[in-house]
Amino acid sequence: xxxxxxxxxxxxxxxxxxxxxxxxxxxxxxxxxxxxxxxxxxxxxxxxxxxxxxxxxxxxxxxxxxxxxxxxxxxxxxxxxxxxxxxxxxxxxxxxxxxxxxxxxxxxxxxxxxxxxxxxxxxxxxxxxxxxxxxxxxxxxxxxxxxxxxxxxxxxxxxxxxxxxxxxxxxxxxxxxxxxxxxxxxxxxxxxxxxxxxxxxxxxxxxxxxxxxxxxxxxxxxxxxxxxxxxxxxxxxxxxxxxxxxxxxxxxxxxxxxxxxxxxxxxxxxxxxxxxxxxxxxxxxxxxxxxxxxxxxxxxxxxxxxxxxxxxxxxxxxxxxxxxxxxxxxxxxxxxxxxxxxxxxxxxxxxxxxxxxx
Numbered sequence: 076x077x078x079x080x081x082x083x084x085x086x087x088x089x090x091x092x093x094x095x096x097x098x099x100x101x102x103x104x105x106x107x108x109x110x111x112x113x114x115x116x117x118x119x120x121x122x123x124x125x126x127x128x129x130x131x132x133x134x135x136x137x138x139x140x141x142x143x144x145x146x147x148x149x150x151x152x153x154x155x156x157x158x159x160x161x162x163x164x165x166x167x168x169x170x171x172x173x174x175x176x177x178x179x180x181x182x183x184x185x186x187x188x189x190x191x192x193x194x195x196x197x198x199x200x201x202x203x204x205x206x207x208x209x210x211x212x213x214x215x216x217x218x219x220x221x222x223x224x225x226x227x228x229x230x231x232x233x234x235x236x237x238x239x240x241x242x243x244x245x246x247x248x249x250x251x252x253x254x255x256x257x258x259x260x261x262x263x264x265x266x267x268x269x270x271x272x273x274x275x276x277x278x279x280x281x282x283x284x285x286x287x288x289x290x291x292x293x294x295x296x297x298x299x300x301x302x303x304x305x306x307x308x309x310x311x312x313x314x315x316x317x318x319x320x321x322x323x324x325x326x327x328x329x330x331x332x333x334x335x336x337x338x339x340x341x342x343x344x345x346x347x348x349x350x351x352x353x354x355x356x357x358x359x360x361x362x363x364x365x366x367x368x369x370x371x372x373x374x375x376x377x378x379x380x381x382x383x384x385x386x387x388x389x390x391x392x393x394x395x396x397x398x399x400x401x402x403x404x405x406x407x408x409x410x411x412x413x414x415x416x417x418x419x420x421x422x423x424x425x426x427x428x429x430x431x432x433x
Contacts, residue, residue, distance in 0.1 A: 116394060118376060120297040121320040124222065124272050127190050128371055129393060130158035132326065132380035134165050141170065147381070148174030152183055154387035160300075160326075160378050161216065162194035162227060163208065164238055168215035176217045191218060194227035194276060195261070198234050200252040205260035209269050224261065224270035225300060228277045228418070229254055229426040239420070249424050254282065255289045262293045274298035276324075277418075279431040280315050287319060300324040302416050303375060304366060305409040306345055311433040313375065324376045327415050329363050338415050350409060358396055367393045369406045 117125040131151045133144060144167040148159065152174070161171050175191070178184050193216065199208035209224055231250035233240040240248045261273045274296045275283070286296060299316055303309045303325035316323045330345025345351070346362040355362040363379075367390060370377040381387040398406070414429065421427050 118322055120272055120322060121295055122272055122297055124297070125190075126223070126272075126298070126322065126376055127156075127158035128376050129156065129367070129390070130160045130190075130192075130324070130376065130378040131156040131387075132378040133159065133161050133167060133171055134326075134380065135167060144170035145174040145177075149178055150384045151381065151387050152178045152189075154384065155391045156387065157184070157188055158190040158192070158376075158378075160192050161212075163196045163199075163212055164194070164227060166238075168193065168212055172216035172218065186218075190222045191216065192223035192225060193221050194225045195257075196238065197228050197230050197232040198236075198238065198240065198250075200226070200231040200250065200254070200257045201234060202256045202260040204234060205257060206264050206267070206269070209264050213269065220268060221270045223272045223274060223297065224264055225274045225276045225298070226254075226257065226261065226278075228421065229275070229282050229428055230421045230424045231426070247420055247423075254285060254426070258286050258289065259293075265294060272297045274300065274321075274324075276300035277302075277428050279428045280312060280433055281431055282426065282428060283315070283319070283321070295319070296321055298322040298324050298376070300326055300378075302327040302414055303370065304328050304330055304345055305348070305351065305369060305406050306330070306343070306411050306413040307415075308373075308407060308410040309433065310407075310410070313373065315433070317374065322376055323374075324378065325370050326378050328370055328377045328379065329366055330415060342413065342415060348409065350405065354398075354402060354405070357402075358398075360392070360396060361389060364389065364393055364396075365398070365406075368396065368398055369403065372398055372403060 116128045118128055119125055131148070133148065135144065148171050159171070159175065161168055175189065179186055193212045195205060195208055199205060213219065213221065231252040233248040233250050242248055264270050265273050273294060275286070276299065278299050283296065283299060286292070299321055301309060301312065301323065303323065304327055309323065313323050345366065348362070351362045351365055355365050358365065367377050367379060371393060379390045381390060417429055
């Protein structure tokens with residue numbers, strides 16, 4: 076695989092970086108790229124499509140006003156975000172769709188300028204439910220297609236309208252599904268033109284290999300979206316994904332929004348880490364920007380959740396500076412395999428992904 080040399084001992088493991096549709100020579104240094112439009116920073120996926128390296132996260136950790144996701148996505152697009160990461164389980168696809176439609180209709184962007192991704196929830200992993208689930212998401216998003224459709228978790232839940240179906244004792248009701256059959260249904264969605272690319276999320280190495288080694292595999296996953304930040308740098312999984320030409324996409328890149336129902340409130344706050352804060356002071360940037368830049372220089376596509384317009388504009392500054400190779404090693408040293416989003420309610424399922432080392 077070709078690599079783009081940042082001139083810092085840090086490589087972006089992709090075939091090409093493009094800017095506004097133009098392929099850039101692989102020898103180009105980051106200083107030259109700084110003059111380019113950040114909206115053009117994209118990575119080529121293994122199916123030939125391109126994904127912007129900085130994405131806009133749409134998960135809302137706590138209850139928010141109904142109109143907030145719509146206003147946030149409009150502000151995000153205005154700030155320069157072109158990669159929008161959605162999911163059925165976030166329960167706000169309709170609101171996100173309204174925001175996207177508004178910015179297309181006012182001429183800010185064209186549909187082809189945007190990379191819109193959404194996810195197949197665990198109650199729809201049976202093969203016959205995959206395409207109807209995607210069609211429902213497309214209806215909510217007011218889109219004819221998504222750029223990427225992802226299996227949200229390898230853990231199957233009882234089919235139905237409830238996101239987390241429970242029995243009379245309040246225990247989660249699991250389902251048993253052949254993930255390879257689910258993947259074949261995902262491939263059919265791509266062939267039908269409902270999505271340009273297909274990928275997975277929260278899959279460990281064993282589960283990725285199960286898909287990659289499936290007899291008759293038509294399309295490899297283009298990505299694996301996982302929790303990834305300096306406290307959980309996913310080095311082994313990242314190396315494996317690179318070896319298979321699968322892009323690692325980082326969520327919780329800033330340490331998660333710490334929703335009480337999912338995250339241990341006693342866990343350390345990433346953006347308050349003294350090493351990260353000292354480095355932020357050195358570069359005259361925020362700790363959040365340091366954490367985001369760290370991922371980009373590792374060849375990781377990174378999602379940023381912004382709660383206001385100021386953060387949105389600030390996060391776009393991630394393209395304006397570079398970390399030295401020495402500082403990258405310091406940030407690597409923060410790893411402690413700390414997972415904020417362990418989703419322990421899935422732990423009894425045989426396909427719970429976080430029991431394996433990686």
